[in-house]
């Protein structure tokens with residue numbers, strides 16, 4: 001079985017694990033997964049969702065090593081990344097793993113502001129679990145720049161972290177959390193020199209993005225789906241932002257950060273057609289933006305927890321098609337300096353390039 005096929009299967013079907021860290025419950029983005037390293041790639045594999053019990057995959061310990069099996073048959077050896085830093089605490093006694101986590105093989109990730117202005121409203125994104133990990137005290141509401149700088153330095157020294165992903169819940173201020181992302185990123189950069197990625201909603205005033213110019217290396221502005229009806233259904237807050245505003249935000253960001261340094265999550269499996277994803281990805285690639293296509297991750301506790309991810313075959317078809325489009329436009333994950341595109345644990349698109 002080719003590595004890319006196994007990765008798609010694992011992203012869509014999940015795997016049962018025992019005796020291995022299953023990953024934290026809740027969080028922003030495709031949370032509630034374990035980071036699997038195998039065959040030269042990395043995958044953020046669902047280990048806690050309901051459908052995992054039906055997956056043909058499981059991980060077994062064998063002579064001190066871990067092995068992925070399919071219906072009991074040995075498929076590949078698997079490793080789990082080292083995260084020594086997550087066991088440390090700050091001087092005030094806050095565990096580092098409440099401040100940031102290791103994502104993928106070598107990325108430090110955190111949600112700088114773990115609250116979202118839409119959370120307790122009908123406008124919140126149904127696929128998101130941002131405030132769940134806060135409720136369960138697995139994290140803290142607002143990470144201070146100096147705390148993140150301290151954790152990032154330890155992660156770099158102890159676990160060879162090479163880049164950082166910063167995301168944020170949307171704030172009620174017009175900058176949508178961008179100013180705090182910039183402040184945090186500056187502190188991390190000064191302490192560690194690591195490459196940094198920041199994710200945010202398109203601000204109404206585009207010039208607000210400019211403040212990130214010297215603070216981060218790459219940005220993510222996430223459209224989630226190109227199907228506006230689906231978007232209205234699953235993420236009303238985002239559906240209220242005109243598509244043109246996304247386009248303008250991507251364009252401005254490419255001007256600031258360069259080709260392949262801007263990305264957008266595109267979630268497959270929320271009711272959209274294959275064409276919507278493929279055509280939308282073409283629009284992005286032509287702008288120099290990387291379409292970070294992920295299968296829907298129904299996170300336990302989120303409004304979509306009972307949904308099922310799309311089939312692996314559907315994802316393989318989409319990845320094949322979009323990889324061709326990326327190639328034609330000279331867009332590649334290899335050119336990207338930091339964040340999800342460089343990490344690639346949640347999407348197998350890079351593996352199809």
Ligand code: SF4
Pocket residue numbers: 029030044103104107109165339340341343344345346347
């Ligand atoms: S791709 Fe992004 S969200 Fe997924 S594990 Fe990597 S850094 Fe985290």
